[in-house]
Amino acid sequence: xxxxxxxxxxxxxxxxEALQDAQKDLVDYQGSGMSVMxxxxxxxxxxxxxxxxxxxLHELFGVGDDYQVLFLQGGASLQFAMLPMNxxxxxxxxxxxxxxHWGAAAIKQAQIxxxxxxxADTSKDLPARMPDLSGVxxxxxxxxxxxxxxxxxxxxxxxxxxxxSAPLVADMxxxxxxxxxxxxxxxxxxxxxxxxxxxxxVALVVIRKDFAADAGKALPAMxxxxxxxxxxxxxxxxxxxxxxxxxxxxxxxKQVGIENLYRQNVEKAKKIYDVLDSSSFxxxxxxxxxxxxxxxxxxTPTEELDALFVKQAGENGMKQLKGHRSVGGIRASIYNxxxxxxxxxxxxxxxxxxxxNG
Amino acid sequence: xxxxxxxxxxxxxxxxEALQDAQKDLVDYQGSGMSVMxxxxxxxxxxxxxxxxxxxLHELFGVGDDYQVLFLQGGASLQFAMLPMNxxxxxxxxxxxxxxHWGAAAIKQAQIxxxxxxxADTSKDLPARMPDLSGVxxxxxxxxxxxxxxxxxxxxxxxxxxxxSAPLVADMxxxxxxxxxxxxxxxxxxxxxxxxxxxxxVALVVIRKDFAADAGKALPAMxxxxxxxxxxxxxxxxxxxxxxxxxxxxxxxKQVGIENLYRQNVEKAKKIYDVLDSSSFxxxxxxxxxxxxxxxxxxTPTEELDALFVKQAGENGMKQLKGHRSVGGIRASIYNxxxxxxxxxxxxxxxxxxxxNG
Numbered sequence: 001x002x003x004x005x006x007x008x009x010x011x012x013x014x015x016x017e018a019l020q021d022a023q024k025d026l027v028d029y030q031g032s033g034m035s036v037m038x039x040x041x042x043x044x045x046x047x048x049x050x051x052x053x054x055x056x057l058h059e060l061f062g063v064g065d066d067y068q069v070l071f072l073q074g075g076a077s078l079q080f081a082m083l084p085m086n087x088x089x090x091x092x093x094x095x096x097x098x099x100x101h102w103g104a105a106a107i108k109q110a111q112i113x114x115x116x117x118x119x120a121d122t123s124k125d126l127p128a129r130m131p132d133l134s135g136v137x138x139x140x141x142x143x144x145x146x147x148x149x150x151x152x153x154x155x156x157x158x159x160x161x162x163x164x165s166a167p168l169v170a171d172m173x174x175x176x177x178x179x180x181x182x183x184x185x186x187x188x189x190x191x192x193x194x195x196x197x198x199x200x201x202v203a204l205v206v207i208r209k210d211f212a213a214d215a216g217k218a219l220p221a222m223x224x225x226x227x228x229x230x231x232x233x234x235x236x237x238x239x240x241x242x243x244x245x246x247x248x249x250x251x252x253x254k255q256v257g258i259e260n261l262y263r264q265n266v267e268k269a270k271k272i273y274d275v276l277d278s279s280s281f282x283x284x285x286x287x288x289x290x291x292x293x294x295x296x297x298x299x300t301p302t303e304e305l306d307a308l309f310v311k312q313a314g315e316n317g318m319k320q321l322k323g324h325r326s327v328g329g330i331r332a333s334i335y336n337x338x339x340x341x342x343x344x345x346x347x348x349x350x351x352x353x354x355x356x357n358g
Numbered sequence: 359x360x361x362x363x364x365x366x367x368x369x370x371x372x373x374x375e376a377l378q379d380a381q382k383d384l385v386d387y388q389g390s391g392m393s394v395m396x397x398x399x400x401x402x403x404x405x406x407x408x409x410x411x412x413x414x415l416h417e418l419f420g421v422g423d424d425y426q427v428l429f430l431q432g433g434a435s436l437q438f439a440m441l442p443m444n445x446x447x448x449x450x451x452x453x454x455x456x457x458x459h460w461g462a463a464a465i466k467q468a469q470i471x472x473x474x475x476x477x478a479d480t481s482k483d484l485p486a487r488m489p490d491l492s493g494v495x496x497x498x499x500x501x502x503x504x505x506x507x508x509x510x511x512x513x514x515x516x517x518x519x520x521x522x523s524a525p526l527v528a529d530m531x532x533x534x535x536x537x538x539x540x541x542x543x544x545x546x547x548x549x550x551x552x553x554x555x556x557x558x559x560v561a562l563v564v565i566r567k568d569f570a571a572d573a574g575k576a577l578p579a580m581x582x583x584x585x586x587x588x589x590x591x592x593x594x595x596x597x598x599x600x601x602x603x604x605x606x607x608x609x610x611x612k613q614v615g616i617e618n619l620y621r622q623n624v625e626k627a628k629k630i631y632d633v634l635d636s637s638s639f640x641x642x643x644x645x646x647x648x649x650x651x652x653x654x655x656x657x658t659p660t661e662e663l664d665a666l667f668v669k670q671a672g673e674n675g676m677k678q679l680k681g682h683r684s685v686g687g688i689r690a691s692i693y694n695x696x697x698x699x700x701x702x703x704x705x706x707x708x709x710x711x712x713x714x715n716g
Contacts, residue, residue, distance in 0.1 A: 004391030008398045011598055019385045019393050026381040027374070033362030033677070035377050037557035037603065040366045040678055073431035073559065074580055077594035081578030109578045194595055199395035201431065201559045201597025220439030220467045222432055236435035237552055239559030239597060240369055245395065319391070320398055 005342035008320035009152055009295060009333040010174065011194040016337075018248035036244045041237050049247045050238070056250035060258060061183040061206060068212070070205040070225070071233040071243050075192040076102075076173045079203060080109035083169060083188070086216035086225055087143050088114035095142045095166060098123045099130045099158075100151035101326065106171060110146070117142065128154030128297070129287035133162035142166040144187060150175035152195075153324040155297030155331065156290040161185055167211055175294050176204070177253060178336055179262045187211040193242065195294070196336045198249050202242040253336070261336050268334050268343045269293040275347055281354040285329060299329040305357055306330055312353065318346055363700035366678035367510055367653060367691040368532065369552040374695075376606035394602045399595050407605045408596070414608035418616060419541040419564060426570070428563040428583070429591040429601050433550040434460075434531045437561060438467035441527060441546070444574035444583055445501050446472035453500045453524060456481045457488045457516075458509035459684065464529060468504070475500065486512030486655070487645035491520035500524040502545060508533035510553075511682040513655030513689065514648040519543055525569055533652050534562070535611060536694055537620045545569040551600065553652070554694045556607050560600040611694070619694050626692050626701045627651040633705055639712040643687060657687040663715055664688055670711065676704055 006013040029036050032045055039046045054069045061067075072078070083106075088094045092114060096107045098121040110116045117139045120131030128151065138145060145166040150157040152174040159179075162168070167187030176191040183189065188207040194200035207225055216224040227235050253261070273291060276284040276298055285297045300306050306329055310322045323329035332346060364371040387394050390403055397404045412427045419425075430436070441464075446452045450472060454465045456479040468474045475497045478489030486509065496503060503524040508515040510532040517537075520526070525545030534549040541547065546565040552558035565583055574582040585593050611619070631649060634642040634656050643655040658664050664687055668680045681687035690704060 002389075002391055003386065006392045006396055008392075008396065008401075011396055011399060011595065013396050014393065016385070019395070023381055023384040026384060027377045028361065031360075033360055033675070034364045035372065037377070038364055038366065038369055038371050041369060041558065042683070043366075043678065073433070073436070073597075075431070075594050078431070078580045081580055085578070109580075112576070112578050192595060199597075199599050200399065200595045201600055218470070220443070220470050222436045222439055222467075236433045237368065237550060237558045239431075239557075239600065241557050241599065242559055242597065317391070320401065325400070 002317075005318045005339070005345055006320060007318060007332045007334070007338070007342075007346075009195070009324065009331060010192070011200045012333055012335050013337045014198070014245070015249055015252040017252055018245060021248050022245060037241050039240065041234060041240055046240055049244050050233070050240075053243055053247035053250055054232075056247065056254055057204070057206070060177055060250060060253055063183050063206065066210070067206055067208055068229045070207065070228045071238050071246070072203045072205055072228060073201070073239055075200070075203050076171055076190060077105070079171070079190045079205065080106045081113070082223055082225070083144070083146070084110040084113035085219060085223055086212070089143070090114065092143045093117050093139045093141070095119045095139050095145040095164075097131055097133065097136075097145075097147040099148050100128060100156060101153040101324075102151055102171060102173070103148040106146055106148065119145075125287075127285055127287045128156045129290045130156050130158050133164075136162070138164050138166060144169045146170070150292055150294055152295050152333070153327055153331075155286040155292045155295040157292035157294065158290070167208075174335075175292070177258060177261075178265050178294055180258060193246055195333075198246040199242050201239045202246065204246075249337075264340065265293045265334070265336065268338065268340055269296055271343050271347050272296045272332055272334075272350075275350050279354060281358040282350065285327075294333060294335055296332045296334065297323060297327075297329060300357070303328065308357070309353055313346070313349055316345075316349060318342070318349065363676045363697070363703055364678060365676060365690045365692070365696070365700075365704075367553070367682065367689060368550070369558045370691055370693050371695045372556065372603070373607055373610040375610055376603060379606050380603060395599050397598065399592060399598055404598055407602050408591070408598075411601055411605035411608055412590075414605070414612055415562070415564070418535055418608060418611055421541050421564065424568070425564055425566055426587045428565065428586045429596055429604070430561045430563050430586060431559070431597055433558070433561050434529055434548060435463070437529070437548045437563065438464045439471070440581055440583070441502070441504070442468040442471035443577055443581055444570070447501075448472065450501045451475050451497045451499070453477045453497050453503040453522075455489055455491065455494075455503075455505040457506050458486060458514060459511040459682075460509055460529060460531070461506040464504055464506065477503075483645075485643055485645040486514045487648045488514050488516050494520070496522050496524060502527045504528070508650055508652055510653050510691070511685060511689075513644040513650045513653040515650035515652065516648070525566075532693075533650070535616060535619075536623050536652055538616060551604055553691075556604040557600050559597045560604065562604070607695075622698065623651045623692070623694065626696065626698055627654055629701050629705050630654045630690060630692075630708075633708050637712055639716040640708065643685075652691060652693055654690045654692065655681060655685075655687060658711075658715070661686065666715070667711055671704070671707055674703075674707060676700070676707065
């Protein structure tokens with residue numbers, strides 16, 4: 001078995017240990033005689049995995065019983081709709097920060113539901129940057145304030161959290177658990193799992209119970225947060241195998257430790273940014289003050305060389321380095337489970353590619 | 359490796375071949391150097407699996423390009439809401455057949471959205487039966503008529519389809535592709551995958567494109583069928599691994615053939631029903647005219663013996679035979695992938711249990 005270095009922005013590389021555990025038990029989970037995929041979601045084997053994943057996440061986030069950890073379906077994209085459907089009523093306003101592609105995507109869905117105040121907008125800025133939230137005029141009485149902590153496509157990230165009186169809600173799809181963060185400052189945060197947590201097909205939502213309690217009473221059951229809180233994410237059949245993979249990944253996260261991962265993530269990103277900063281061949285596309293540790297975006301002097309870079313890197317075992325189809329260029333996504341050796345390999349290749357084409 | 363006989367109602371037994379293929383490729387899919395769980399949903403490897411699954415389903419259903427095969431999230435439960443949200447506007451009526459637990463669940467969500475006419479109701483009948491739809495008064499001009507083809511909990515099933523002028527919509531979660539059926543008579547049919555198609559975490563929706571086209575224009579993107587039709591179920595990151603498992607399962611379905619599976623399903627069910635009919639110890643809980651080939655429900659003379667039956671069967675490698683928590687008793691779910699040998703084993707055990715306790 002030869003594993004490649006997988007720079008995919010998501011679905012993305014998973015911890016090898018988690019994959020190997022899943023492989024070993026795929027047909028016969030721990031002597032039960034069946035796959036996790038074949039188990040009743042009301043049985044004791046699945047129940048143990050479900051609740052272990054929840055407990056691990058509570059511990060990793062450092063949040064108490066005033067928060068509910070939910071496993072929902074539909075990805076962050078359904079959260080873009082569920083959030084305003086639950087909280088943004090007629091005559092109310094929600095504040096949104098437009099920091100790029102994903103901030104804008106959340107805003108677009110919220111505007112279908114109710115009144116949105118875009119308090120800051122850097123979505124068109126180049127180099128890419130996040131809005132400075134220190135001087136923002138938040139709406140008094142806003143039902144919530146929404147931000148995106150990391151813009152996967154542009155490669156910009158917030159390291160600090162804003163001070164805001166409205167309940168703070170964040171899409172953390174591409175940087176959740178990649179750095180120490182005070183999760184207790186959020187009324188709700190959510191993430192599609194397929195970058196730092198597990199495979200696609202499950203969205204993690206962590207929500208303060210008192211925030212959710214009275215919300216969305218007129219909605220269909222599946223679209224109301226309280227439904228899933230009441231049933232511990234077992235109102236209907238959950239995406240069991242994806243949650244099992246989250247359970248295995250959280251075991252690995254606990255073992256390595258978020259502080260250690262963060263140190264490693266910063267180090268991995270810095271190695272690539274150092275090449276960009278010492279080169280006149282490569283050009284980073286994110287503002288230095290907001291550079292992401294998760295998605296490093298850059299370009300060579302021409303689109304043709306960008307394409308050649310991606311092609312030749314692929315031939316050398318470094319896959320999925322192509323930038324998002326909406327912006328082009330090159331993107332190295334280096335989430336928690338991406339190995340340091342893969343970054344070293346990329347850095348060597350970047351230097352060599354510059355020599356050959358600079 | 360010892361596989362048990364897994365009578366779970368869902369998530370349920372999958373074809374062993376599909377599980378073994380998934381296991382072999384779990385860490386390194388076909389020499390790509392990564393797991394299917396780690397692949398971009400926009401890359402060529404995943405794309406091939408996604409489109410093969412869709413093509414296989416088109417072929418198995420015998421529906422043409424006037425239908426779209428969609429892979430959505432949220433299970434049948436989200437379809438209970440999405441369907442009326444898309445089609446049931448103010449001043450309109452949708453007809454619903456209440457055939458039991460799942461029929462009633464669909465009705466409850468639709469009533470949150472709009473006006474529902476329950477045209478027939480056998481949800482309280484014992485023995486369990488489906489409504490006779492030949493004499494039903496359908497609502498003239500109803501936007502659609504909704505039925506449930508198999509009630510997983512009560513063990514009752516429709517073998518025939520009704521004649522109705524409104525667009526016919528069916529929840530087929532527990533009997534899809536288990537028997538030959540004229541799928542072209544439906545405007546839409548849907549199923550949570552976790553019984554006859556794959557693991558949980560993906561809902562199959564097959565919808566006639568002209569039915570979907572103008573529906574739900576005011577809805578958030580994720581809740582509108584047309585969004586997913588436009589993007590071939592790739593509007594957002596799909597549940598890739600679950601769809602991959604559907605791809606593997608449809609390969610197996612095509613290889614065995616639906617006619618052959620149907621013959622085998624009837625034969626499997628008949629073996630158990632024959633024991634019930636020749637015994638005064640066991641009592642089937644579904645009306646003979648509507649007995650399900652998928653979920654065989656029965657009882658012993660007492661609740662204590664029901665519990666003993668489930669316990670001793672479990673000790674003999676026959677798992678998850680307990681009836682649904684809402685009705686109790688015993689339920690043998692014997693979907694497509696459930697082996698004939700497992701039914702033979704159950705039948706022998708039933709006879710022996712009767713001898714010992716009758």
